[in-house]
Every structure is written in C-alpha cells, then in structure tokens.
Amino acid sequence: MTLKTLKWYFCMVQESISNKSVAIIGSGPAGCVCAKFLKDSGFCPTIFDKGKYLRTILPTGGGRCNLANAEFDFKNLTQNYPRGEKFLYSVFSKFGTEDTIQFFKQIGVETYIQEDNRIFPKSNSAKDVQEKLLKTLKGCNFISEKVLSIEKFDNCYKITTNKSSYAFDVVIVSTGGHGDFNIFNKLDLKINPPTQALVGLVTKEDFSKISGVSIKNIKICGKELKNLENGDIIFTHKGISGPLIYKISSIFARKGMPYKLVFQLVKNFDFQTELNKNSHKEIKNLIGQFVPKSFAEFVLEDLNIEKDTPCHKITAKLRDKIYNKLTAFEVTVISKVPDGEVVTCGGIDLKEVNSKTMESKKYPNLYFCGEVLDIDGFCGGFNLQNCWSTAFVVAQSVCTKF
Numbered sequence: 001m002t003l004k005t006l007k008w009y010f011c012m013v014q015e016s017i018s019n020k021s022v023a024i025i026g027s028g029p030a031g032c033v034c035a036k037f038l039k040d041s042g043f044c045p046t047i048f049d050k051g052k053y054l055r056t057i058l059p060t061g062g063g064r065c066n067l068a069n070a071e072f073d074f075k076n077l078t079q080n081y082p083r084g085e086k087f088l089y090s091v092f093s094k095f096g097t098e099d100t101i102q103f104f105k106q107i108g109v110e111t112y113i114q115e116d117n118r119i120f121p122k123s124n125s126a127k128d129v130q131e132k133l134l135k136t137l138k139g140c141n142f143i144s145e146k147v148l149s150i151e152k153f154d155n156c157y158k159i160t161t162n163k164s165s166y167a168f169d170v171v172i173v174s175t176g177g178h179g180d181f182n183i184f185n186k187l188d189l190k191i192n193p194p195t196q197a198l199v200g201l202v203t204k205e206d207f208s209k210i211s212g213v214s215i216k217n218i219k220i221c222g223k224e225l226k227n228l229e230n231g232d233i234i235f236t237h238k239g240i241s242g243p244l245i246y247k248i249s250s251i252f253a254r255k256g257m258p259y260k261l262v263f264q265l266v267k268n269f270d271f272q273t274e275l276n277k278n279s280h281k282e283i284k285n286l287i288g289q290f291v292p293k294s295f296a297e298f299v300l301e302d303l304n305i306e307k308d309t310p311c312h313k314i315t316a317k318l319r320d321k322i323y324n325k326l327t328a329f330e331v332t333v334i335s336k337v338p339d340g341e342v343v344t345c346g347g348i349d350l351k352e353v354n355s356k357t358m359e360s361k362k363y364p365n366l367y368f369c370g371e372v373l374d375i376d377g378f379c380g381g382f383n384l385q386n387c388w389s390t391a392f393v394v395a396q397s398v399c400t401k402f
Contacts, residue, residue, distance in 0.1 A: 023168040026052040030370025030387035031174035036144040037395030046141040065126035070117040071380040084375030095392040151186045177344035177371040194346035197253040198246045200337035203239035211237040219264040253345035266326040279312035357397035367394045
C-alpha cells in the first residue's frame with residue numbers, strides 16, 4: 001500500500017469514525033506508530049506507559065535508528081524472521097518496506113539505503129526520529145502509569161494500573177519483548193516464555209587471548225544452518241559474537257545447551273602445496289595469509305605447535321591437524337551472554353492472533369502489535385519493520401471495524 005493509498009484509506013474511514021475509546025499499552029515504536037495512524041483517522045487513543053515515550057527506539061542501529069531493510073519483495077522479507085515468517089505474509093502485503101519509507105518521509109524523516117541494504121534516516125539520529133514521531137501524537141492522551149492487568153468484561157476492557165482503573169472499548173497491546181507479561185494473567189492467552197535472541201554466545205573454549213579478533217566471510221556448517229549466508233564472527237572474552245553469531249543465536253534461540261557449532265574459516269585449499277611453495281616460511285606466517293595472524297598463533301598454540309616452525313618441518317600429521325582447524329573449527333556453546341540480547345524470542349503465541357487483523361481470536365477488540373508477539377527477525381531493520389507493519393494492520397482493522 002503506497003502513501004497515496006494510505007491517505008485515501010484514512011480519509012475514507014475518517015468520515016465514519018465512531019466514538020469508541022481506544023487504549024494503547026506501551027509507547028514503543030509499534031504503539032506510537034499505531035497511535036499516529038489512529039489519530040489521523042479521527043480516533044483519540046490513550047497511551048499508557050510508565051517510562052519515557054518512545055525511549056526504546058533510541059539505542060536502535062547504534063543510535064542511528066535502522067528503520068528498515070531494503071528488501072521490497074514482501075515474500076522475501078518474511079524469510080528474515082526465524083519466528084513469524086508465514087504469519088507476516090499477510091501483514092507485509094499490506095504494509096511493506098516502501099510504505100515505511102513513505103511514512104517516515106511524510107513525518108519529515110528522509111531516509112537513505114546503505115550498501116548492506118539497511119535503511120537509516122539521513123540525520124543518522126534515532127533522537128530525531130523519536131522527536132518527529134512524538135510530534136505527530138499531539139492531541140493523544142498519555143497516562144504515565146504502570147499497567148498491572150487487563151480484564152475482559154461484557155462490553156469493555158478494564159485496565160488496572162498502579163494508581164487507578166480505566167474502561168476502554170478497544171485495547172491494543174504493544175509492550176514489546178521485554179514487557180511485563182503478567183498483565184495478561186486475567187486472560188486465557190498462550191504466551192511463549194521470552195528468551196534471548198540476537199545475542200553473543202558463551203563457549204566452553206577460552207578465547208580471551210584473541211578477544212576482539214574478527215574473521216570475515218566464513219561459512220557455518222550443518223544441516224540446520226545450511227541456508228545461512230557467509231558472515232563475520234568476532235571472538236570475545238566470553239566466547240563468540242558478530243553478525244553471523246547473532247543469526248545463529250536467533251535460529252537456535254530455543255535450542256538446548258550445550259550444542260556444537262562448526263565453522264569453515266578457510267575455503268578448501270591444497271595445504272600441502274602451500275607448505276611446499278613456502279617451505280622456509282614460518283608456519284605462523286603461512287597460516288596468517290588466510291586468517292588474522294593472532295588467530296593463527298592461537299590455533300598453533302592450541303595444537304602445541306611452535307609458531308616459528310619452518311613449513312618444511314610440518315609433518316603430514318601436523319598438516320592435517322592445522323587444516324582441520326581451519327576448515328572445520330569447532331566450538332561448544334554453553335550459554336548466552338547475560339543481558340546481551342538485541343531482541344527477545346517469545347511473546348503472544350501467533351495461534352492466538354488473526355494475522356489479517358492482529359486481533360485476538362478469543363477476545364474481540366483486543367489487538368497486538370510489535371515485539372509483544374512471538375515474532376523476531378535478524379539484525380538489519382527487520383524487527384522495526386515488524387513494528388511498523390503490525391501497527392498499521394491494527395489501525396486499519398480498528399478503523400474498518402468501527
């Protein structure tokens with residue numbers, strides 16, 4: 001749906017807006033964008049949040065706000081979500097990447113596309129995005145109270161906070177992946193326990209000596225991860241991190257510990273020929289042609305091979321040991337880095353929600369958008385795209401219904 005279509009749609013529904021009261025719980029990216037759409041359609045939503053509004057957008061994209069990813073085919077876009085791929089087909093068909101770009105342009109946020117397809121505001125400032133989006137919400141009601149529970153009555157919902165109670169016809173929940181899921185205790189909803197995703201991994205192996213060393217464009221082995229593109233890894237004092245590791249941690253978010261990972265650090269090559277061609281070169285320098293020198297020395301130390309050994313003294317047995325380390329480097333993952341996640345895996349089970357409307361299947365007029373749903377994507381703007389798109393579908397559904 002283009003911006004022109006968006007304007008047409010909301011102009012049409014504005015003529016027939018009812019006086020239904022709407023509450024939005026959570027003022028994160030999804031909640032605020034949903035409020036903007038509803039406000040433009042004639043509603044006056046009430047937003048509940050005990051903290052600063054739209055605060056969670058500030059650290060995104062390293063403070064630059066990675067708004068989306070330049071994948072304009074909605075079917076291809078869904079493939080970047082380990083959880084939610086099929087559910088998002090309908091969502092992204094209604095509001096995709098181009099709609100996101102046009103939406104932000106409308107509120108004064110011009111964007112650009114990086115070489116890696118990540119979309120950022122030209123200001124390179126999440127604060128700028130926050131300010132311009134909040135500016136569009138003037139006229140909405142804001143209640144700075146902590147929501148404790150949501151309860152369904154015959155014709156409305158009761159929202160209880162730490163200070164008072166309120167009744168609303170429509171409730172939209174956008175509390176994010178780190179929100180308090182206890183607010184649903186009085187409703188019969190299946191919630192998948194949140195766990196870390198997009199996070200560094202702690203390994204059995206000690207990589208503290210090479211902490212900060214990165215290896216680029218490596219391949220992950222194994223059937224479960226065969227569709228992953230090559231990527232970069234970074235060794236840390238706790239284990240491994242980097243773009244490829246974030247993807248793996250996301251796919252394996254619910255996998256039991258410990259588990260093993262095998263990396264092809266160097267493409268298959270004739271190691272013996274290289275040894276023969278460089279017979280007088282020290283082995284550390286030869287291996288250093290394929291991987292960072294500090295990592296080469298780390299591997300040799302691990303194999304109890306003197307790093308200054310001339311290549312012509314490397315036996316066939318030692319050659320095979322080195323080659324196996326480079327082409328099948330194995331690590332054992334024992335846990336995730338505590339509090340290191342970018343997003344969480346978990347939330348409202350998708351079977352509870354109608355993907356065409358984002359409305360609860362059990363509770364009419366109860367909607368969900370953003371990361372409160374059991375949807376999470378890879379790094380690169382995919383998680384914010386989920387927020388923008390599900391927020392639009394909620395607003396569209398409410399406008400159509402009332």
